[in-house]
Amino acid sequence: MRKVVLVTGANSGIGLALCERLLAHDGQIQLCLACRNMQRAEAARLALLASHPESQVALLQLDVGSVRSVFQAAKEVKLRYNRLDYIYLNAGIMPNPQLDIKAFFKGLFSSNVINMFATAEGILTQKDNINSDGMQEVFATNLFGHYLLVRELEPLLCQPDSISQVIWTSSSNARRSAFSLEDIQHQQGTEPYSSSKYASDLVSVALNRRHNHQGLYSSVICPGLVMTNMTYGILPSFFWSLIMPIMWLIRIFTNTFTLTPYNGAEALFWLSLQKPESLDPLAKYHSLTSGLGKNYTQPHKVSEETQYLISSSLTQPQQKRNYIKLTPGLQ
Numbered sequence: 001m002r003k004v005v006l007v008t009g010a011n012s013g014i015g016l017a018l019c020e021r022l023l024a025h026d027g028q029i030q031l032c033l034a035c036r037n038m039q040r041a042e043a044a045r046l047a048l049l050a051s052h053p054e055s056q057v058a059l060l061q062l063d064v065g066s067v068r069s070v071f072q073a074a075k076e077v078k079l080r081y082n083r084l085d086y087i088y089l090n091a092g093i094m095p096n097p098q099l100d101i102k103a104f105f106k107g108l109f110s111s112n113v114i115n116m117f118a119t120a121e122g123i124l125t126q127k128d129n130i131n132s133d134g135m136q137e138v139f140a141t142n143l144f145g146h147y148l149l150v151r152e153l154e155p156l157l158c159q160p161d162s163i164s165q166v167i168w169t170s171s172s173n174a175r176r177s178a179f180s181l182e183d184i185q186h187q188q189g190t191e192p193y194s195s196s197k198y199a200s201d202l203v204s205v206a207l208n209r210r211h212n213h214q215g216l217y218s219s220v221i222c223p224g225l226v227m228t229n230m231t232y233g234i235l236p237s238f239f240w241s242l243i244m245p246i247m248w249l250i251r252i253f254t255n256t257f258t259l260t261p262y263n264g265a266e267a268l269f270w271l272s273l274q275k276p277e278s279l280d281p282l283a284k285y286h287s288l289t290s291g292l293g294k295n296y297t298q299p300h301k302v303s304e305e306t307q308y309l310i311s312s313s314l315t316q317p318q319q320k321r322n323y324i325k326l327t328p329g330l331q
């Protein structure tokens, strides 16, 4: 039986590069591109078929930021397929990004410079919107819609005697301090992207606790800094073109500047080759590229603080809330 692979946000950037890599490795898979815009999805399908004419590439209409669309898409998947081997939760948005130029230059001349380039800590904020379901758009798209999709597809993902993998595209920008259990949609703050990505790291661990015994394994990856529509939304494209030589230079000092979607998809692709039982449920898998352009995947354990938060919120919700309140700086 041909394996079924579903990828959200498959029509561009890292998602599309992943599809290309999956087909180049195994032309026998049944690939399903889950996208909100069918014209862009069809263009991606044609591009994939041009390089892999024999492959099976289907389209699925899915706006992951709409509850109704997620229910409809999940229903369609259950009608079309009797198995689901991999589900890549990759679609994501960063609306109205604002780069703090002053903080950037301050960081440039500080000992935190490498961390700043790797994570954008302290230099990037966003202005979120309310979506048609009345939810914060970033939370709904990057996290909630994907979570709902997984829950709706449990019957396919948790079948007896089969293994399936859920793989989230998280980010190095995911940060504990941006996330609060009292405001999971991040209505109050200015870093909804960071918060949503941290929440996906938590949800992945929770899914493992809940479903590993049913053969469902969840992992998170971090693609590094990749030039895609998302990053072109942060600074104008002419500026990126101007500073591109500097970016290649920076790669010598930080292997997180993966830069191309192909490189950024490294950890996503690598995970598809692993036995999920052998993966660390508490690790985040990073796509990295060396100064000489060699790609590799490296696991980074989530922090002890995060492990504590997961354990306490999954077992003793009240104690967890006290922990948040009592720990200064974790609001």
Ligand SMILES: NC(=O)C1=CN([C@@H]2O[C@H](COP(=O)(O)OP(=O)(O)OC[C@H]3O[C@@H](n4cnc5c(N)ncnc54)[C@H](OP(=O)(O)O)[C@@H]3O)[C@@H](O)[C@H]2O)C=CC1
Binding pocket: 008, 009, 010, 011, 012, 013, 014, 015, 034, 035, 036, 037, 040, 062, 063, 064, 065, 066, 090, 091, 092, 093, 141, 169, 170, 171, 172, 222, 223, 224, 225, 226, 227, 228, 229, 230, 231
């Ligand atoms: N680029 C980077 O440096 C990094 C990216 N990431 C993450 O990688 C993932 C892929 O982003 P990237 O390839 O960079 O950027 P792109 O903007 O190229 O890709 C994002 C994809 O998500 C889709 N998408 C957005 N909103 C929805 C929605 N509501 N429903 C369905 N699909 C949607 C987009 O579709 P459409 O074309 O219709 O907009 C697009 O296909 C994201 O989750 C992002 O957060 C993480 C770390 C770094």
Ligand SMILES: CC(C)CCC[C@@H](C)[C@H]1CC[C@H]2C3=C(CC[C@]12C)[C@@]1(C)CCC(=O)C[C@@H]1CC3
Binding pocket: 099, 116, 117, 118, 119, 120, 123, 124, 170, 171, 172, 173, 224, 225, 231, 234, 235, 243, 246, 247, 250
């Ligand atoms: C001279 C240049 C290298 C200056 C570029 C400065 C910033 C625009 C970038 C420095 C760190 C980058 C970064 C991201 C976006 C662009 C930067 C802020 C991300 C936030 C993109 C999306 C992610 O998920 C993580 C990235 C971390 C690093």
